[in-house]
Amino acid sequence: MITQPMATGITPGIVSGIPSASAPATIPHTDSACDCAVYCSARDPNNPLGISQEELHDALVNRHGAALQSRLDKAIVGVAGLGGLGSHIAVHLARLGIGRLVLVDFDVVDISNLNRQQYTLADIGMPKTQALLHHLQAVNPYLVYAPYTERITAENAARLFAECDIVCEAFDHAEQKAMLIETLLTQLPNVRIVAGNGMAGYGSANAIGTAQPIQRLYVSGDGQSDLSGQLPLMEPRVAVCAAHQAMMVLRLVAGEQAP
């Protein structure tokens, strides 16, 4: 049973038109121009109620406040790597309503990713950029997403993230993390980076925090739990680190500088 959404401009007529669990999921109605108040096959399965951009934005403003949402609307944030950290970070940022998200990963979804990444069985074999885009559009189809399916290198990183106010580093390998941070800090004079560093295993999540060791560089994690110690990467701890990174992005967008 679908519960009544909060009062955000969704018309009661549409809500009352949602079929109950016992009713068929669709009715034989395929007129693409229809505006009927029932879930019909002509509707976007990601947005069956046809929630408008204005309605969804109003809902964000109601939750976050107009001043903060205005800052979030204008923010441009990059996510470098869409694995355990990056896929979670991107969902957090889409829920915040960050206006533009630059999403970069060269990889495809593998069955081994499903223990800790935002992907589902149906995504296996798809480029992570495309699979994640579907999930993000199901959260908020009105944000601007800029997906790039390519490997990030010292040669292309500054170009890929040139427009970003903030970039979240979400790579697997320590050498790649160091490469990206050096490249962006030296080539993009205004960008701020929020990196992930140490989230493997099942040690206490309380060991994960965020610090600012270098100007324009924030680092989330426990700083220690390395993959080389054979520690597994597991959903809750990876998600805690990703939430720390998204939280730091939110603070920076809100005008807070301290970690």
Add this chain to the structure above:
Amino acid sequence: MKVNGESVPCAVGMTILQLLQERALNPQRVAVEKNGQIVARAHFADEPLCDTDTVELVQFVGGG
């Protein structure tokens, strides 16, 4: 000089690379800031250090 907030002696002619080696840090896995400026990896071997320098070393570990 100060390294990660701690006062340490600076040997004459010491470079960033030597400081990393002294601390058993892999140069490929660190970010280094000297006096508020990021130091590129290509300059670790020839970036000199002196008593008045403030250095931040960040070591990265794998996982993401």
